[in-house]
Amino acid sequence: MHTHLSAGEFTALTGLSAKALRLYAERGVLSPDTVDPHTNYRSYSPAQLRQGVTVDLLRRAGVPVTELTRWADYPFADRRQELALRRAMEDFSLDVAEEISRSDLARLTVQSTPADPLPWAGVSYGFPVPGEAQERIEVFGAQALVLPAVDAAFEEAMTDLGLAPATHRWTAVPEATGPAAAQQAAMVIARPCSTDLSAAGRRHVAERVQQHSGVAVAVVTGTLPRRLEITFPVDGLDERTPVQEAAHDYQQLLAFAHHCTREGLTMIGKSARQVVAGSSLSTPAAPPTTVFDAQPNA
Structure with a gap:
């Protein structure tokens, strides 16, 4: 033997x-x-x-x-749970892809509104994107609490500087490139601001946000140029399934790109702004509006 x-x-x-x-x-x-x-x-x-x-x-x-x-x-049970979550995410992506492939973009109504230049101020922060399905769900789920906390602290800090409450605000995903972009996500919360923030004012905002939300942020400013704000208003969003809601986001992006091509417009930025009426993301006066910005024809 x-x-x-x-x-x-x-x-x-x-x-x-x-x-x-x-x-x-x-x-x-x-x-x-x-x-x-x-x-x-x-x-x-x-x-x-x-x-x-x-x-x-x-x-x-x-x-x-x-x-x-x-x-x-x-840990076989843990592995099976992870695989089930991954499979659920894959099924969801397949369902969204099927919804988009069968959608008729012509059914989306385009609304184009001219807008003047708008100075703004905001805060930007990043967070890691884990590779495992369960961890990704936990991280992005936590943003439902982090985002309003950062927004509230940001607005309080701006009030401390003597600025009136904003009539509206928006969130956006800043453009990112390079290998790190796949492992790191970022978010910008912005509001109109016609006052130049001093170095001391920027420090106050950053410190106030970190103190009250626990999130380290960078204070950012800029000006939205004269532009066309392109939206695709729809009815019955409350009756949509999660798959239809996710597909609608992509459909708006595709419809915006098609509209720019047809009208000879130039996109401003690579993603939309989620605009909320009022001075708080947590208590908006109306549901968020997806707004795409484009340079108007000369």
């Missing part, structure tokens, strides 16, 4: 390739029982077959190599 198995025999019995065996040995996942000091031939114990088969099956199930050292007490 063999007391050891050659690498070839171990491969045949477990399904692990020679390349995988070398990798797992380097990573400390599955090391040979013995290595001949003269020939470097690797041998495995029959007792390692259970480990080899389990590791092979875990990899077939998509378990990362970094987690294979836990093969003996692997």
